Amino acid sequence: MVRLVLLRHGESQWNLENRFTGWVDVPLSPRGIQEAKDAGEKLRSFTFDRAFTSVLARANETLRLVLEVIGQTDIPIEMDKALNERMYGELQGLNKAETAKKYGEAQVKIWRRSYDVRPPGGESLKDTADRVLPYYKHTIKPYLLKGETILVAAHGNSLRALIMELEQLSREQVLELNIPTGAPLLYELDKTGKVVNHRYL
Numbered sequence: 001m002v003r004l005v006l007l008r009h010g011e012s013q014w015n016l017e018n019r020f021t022g023w024v025d026v027p028l029s030p031r032g033i034q035e036a037k038d039a040g041e042k043l044r045s046f047t048f049d050r051a052f053t054s055v056l057a058r059a060n061e062t063l064r065l066v067l068e069v070i071g072q073t074d075i076p077i078e079m080d081k082a083l084n085e086r087m088y089g090e091l092q093g094l095n096k097a098e099t100a101k102k103y104g105e106a107q108v109k110i111w112r113r114s115y116d117v118r119p120p121g122g123e124s125l126k127d128t129a130d131r132v133l134p135y136y137k138h139t140i141k142p143y144l145l146k147g148e149t150i151l152v153a154a155h156g157n158s159l160r161a162l163i164m165e166l167e168q169l170s171r172e173q174v175l176e177l178n179i180p181t182g183a184p185l186l187y188e189l190d191k192t193g194k195v196v197n198h199r200y201l
Contacts, residue, residue, distance in 0.1 A: 001196065002189040003149045005043065006159050009062040010035035010182040018096045022088035022122065025057045035182025036062040040069025042184050042201040049148035050076040052140055054083040054155060062182070063153035082135035085155035089122025115171040125174070129161035136162055141193055159185075166195050 010032030014021040028036065043066060051067070053059045060079065067073045091099060091111070100108045111119040116126040143150055152162075156179050164174040166187060179185070184201040 002144050002147055002191070002193075003046070004144060004187040004189060005046065005048075005149075005151045005201075006162065006179075006185045006187070007039055007062065007066065007151065007153045008156055008159055008179045008181050008183070009058040009153060010039070010065075012058045014093075015181065020088040020091040020094050020096060020099070022085055022092040023056070024092050028058055028061050032058070032062070032181065033065065036065035037069055039182050039184050040066040043151075044070050046070065046149060046151075048072055048075055048151045050078070050143060051151040051153065052078050052080070052083060053153040054085070054158065055079050055081045056084055056155070059083070059153045059155060063151070066151070066153070078139070080135060080139070082131045082139075083152070083154040083158050086125065086128040086157035087123045088119055090120040091122060113175045115175065125157060125161060128157050129164065132158050132161040133165050136165070144189060145191070145193055167198070 009028070011029045012021060012026045012032055013029050014024070014026045016029045016031070039062070051063055053063045063077065067075070096108070110117050114124065116124045118124045118127065140150060140152065152159075159179050160174055160177050163169065163177060163179070169177065185198065186201055187198045188196045190196050
């Protein structure tokens with residue numbers, strides 16, 4: 001059985017402040033740092049062959065803290081913007097509650113939760129999937145098919161896009177999918193890369 005662990009970064013400063021973050025490079029909050037360390041504790045029994053992360057600091061820092069806790073700082077790590085969070089365009093930096101007042105809650109929900117509607121100047125979840133999935137299939141999956149144990153530290157929407165593919169979720173199902181910060185999600189795959197089971201650790 002091949003193992004793939006997906007990990008959304010720990011709480012960022014802008015998660016704490018309820019802001020749209022997207023591609024803005026904000027650090028982890030103190031709580032986010034602790035969440036990353038706690039994730040490491042949950043992963044102590046794992047031996048990873050390699051890790052993948054976005055180019056954004058909050059995911060990089062989460063990965064670094066996890067690998068420090070489990071004592072595996074020497075594994076190969078690949079960073080790629082394909083794993084970046086969804087780009088929120090003109091909403092980046094705006095408080096979510098204030099944005100709802102400005103544009104209306106219904107419109108903001110459509111931007112946040114629809115599959116293929118873009119916020120102004122930003123990406124839809126479909127756009128995010130269009131960069132995440134080819135990267136997964138061409139870069140990450142071949143290592144899984146060789147039997148390697150892989151850790152991916154990324155973001156709420158890039159991971160939602162990947163989980164949609166792994167679990168074969170419909171557009172409607174993925175809209176209800178929420179991924180908590182700092183909670184390792186284990187997938188066990190067969191030798192073809194098909195999910196056999198999955199659970200949060």
